[in-house]
Amino acid sequence: MTITTTVSRVVGACLLDARERRMMLPEQPAELLGTDPRTLLALEDGRLEISPRALTELTALYRYGHAQALERLLAGRPDWNGKVRDREPGHAQRLAACARSSGRVRWWSTVYLPAPLQTRNYARAMGEPSPTGPGASRPAVRNAVYVLDSGVIQHGGATPRLMAEQLDHLLSLLDSGTDIRVAPGAQVDPQPPLHVVELALPAGRVLACPNREGVDYCASGRLAFHIDAALASTDPRSSRDALVRAADSHRARTALSPTAPAPTESPADVH
Known part of the structure; x- marks a missing residue:
């Protein structure tokens, strides 16, 4: 293509x-x-x-x-x-429009959560207001699967209250039918971009790699392998268990620091 x-x-x-x-x-x-x-x-x-x-x-x-x-x-x-870059203001909204027009979306994240899954507090901490309505009971995109590297839900040691709230939100999304998977760790070397999004558009697939500066679009190919490998390593039950364990861990840290100030660092910056 x-x-x-x-x-x-x-x-x-x-x-x-x-x-x-x-x-x-x-x-x-x-x-x-x-x-x-x-x-x-x-x-x-x-x-x-x-x-x-x-x-x-x-x-x-x-x-x-x-x-x-x-x-x-x-x-x-x-x-x-072979990538074409969208660096204009509103790039996240255009990616969201592509997702709404797709028959299927497969989103893999390796460092921090995809915008459609973020709570408002998480989005604010990341400095990336979501165009897809963070904190909603269900993301706007149907027929989507979100694959998270295990580190995504474990980061945020200095922001336990924020992360506990965020993980509770992920569990509520699971209960409402959103397909969220947690892969046990990096599947390939070298690492792919922070996010890889496969869009099944009417005439064929497109790969998108969103970041804070914009979105890179390319033909579906090598990057789709990363999503396949991550999905092959997980299942719904183990993913729920991983989310529950991570939420409990962040809540335990919150109990140890009940008067912790509001975070100044993003969850992805804290390991």
Whole structure:
């Protein structure tokens, strides 16, 4: 899969999400473009490359606030390893739009929790306000599995109260049907990025690597192996047990320091 195809799928997913949020049927934007709805759906699926003119007209119709970011993404050149970088403001919201447009999402995290699973206090400590509604009873993305390296839930020795609250939230998400797995440790060497997100978009898979500066998108390939290896090492029961043990451990540390001040360090910085 070429990087052009990858970007087309990402941009198309964002446009699909924008249209659905405006509660428009495909016929209205297709008429604006002077084409039939099937062509519009092919653009949204990423099966057709979208022209700058069509992108401008559709984003104006949807009153989409990320139009310039999508224009730069379309015009972006891949780096030496085939990734195209989204560094514009709102990159987390665009990744969330891709996740909502995906039939399946597999998210693996090796250092700190994925944004959709974060409580508000955890997100605040990380300095990464979540676009997906942290602290909600269930993340906005359906058909998702979140795979956490065991260190993700064990970090935060200086922030036990925050981490106990966060882990209780993960357990409540499990009870509401969210698929959360805890892998026993790093499965491969060298380590992959902090997050690897596999998006099963309509026309095929795309890999995303979000970080604090932005999101890197690439064709699904080598990085998907990391998710496969992490999933193969765990199961729902052992994952729940690991979350319960970690929550109990953080609560025990909280009992030893009941007047601990609010954390100034993020949970991922404290081992």
